[in-house]
Amino acid sequence: MPEPAQSVAEQRVSREFNFRGDPDSLAASRQAVMDFIAPYCSSDIEEVDILIAVQEALANAILHGCQNDSAKTIHCSVVIDPAAFTITIRDCGPGFDVDAATRASESGTNTTAHGRGIAMMRSLMDEVTYRNGGSEVELRKLRAV
């Protein structure tokens, strides 16, 4: 794992990204975010947890927010400070019923092929907050002491 350019024990670092809203860009988008975050992770487990949560949030933004439309844009901001990793992903879609989707995603054993993304994000991150009717999600992972 490469060393971060500067220690975040003393300061805050951040970066903004804009991605196309189509599935073909998902892997590169996810990797761009993780290339920035990974040097600050304290373990492989922490890195994979964030990777999966970012993957789910970007996938939801592409599939549901942008309807797989490459002309639409997803905005992502990453802030890393001594307390936490904070990743905010915003799409241009109309949002969704967050409460209903959360209940469906967390309602016991799901034996269908879909509907696990929100539950996974909530399990892997310390805080998952939806805003703007669901078109923006903030993922927050407290940093290991």
Place this chain on the structure above:
Amino acid sequence: MDVGTQLPWGKAMLRIDIHDAGQQATLHCAGRIVLGVEIEILRCMAEARSEACLILDLSGVDAIDAAGLGLLVELHCRACSRNRTLRLTKVPPCVLRVIELVNLRSVLEIEANEDDWHDDEAQSPCGRFMTA
């Protein structure tokens, strides 16, 4: 065997080696089972098999997302409907943890006993591989 194509940042997306053994086939997966071409190629390769028992060796998998878990459930249900078996083996802790997070441990058939692992298949002359 050649490790196959790597992405510029050094991590393979998903590489699948196939080993046939009569009525059983093993797909050795390495990389990430995530939304996109990775799960599509795994779906295609799994659905193309006609053996009574299909084994997914996940020892080389370093991440799986909701779409990947959805594919495992889909393949499991399809195997059951055809009176076939889909078995996961050598599931690494990072993947097992996610499977447990979404309560799929009791749904998927997961081989827990390391003694049941068939490492000798890795040397099989009938092996082939594909990389997504």
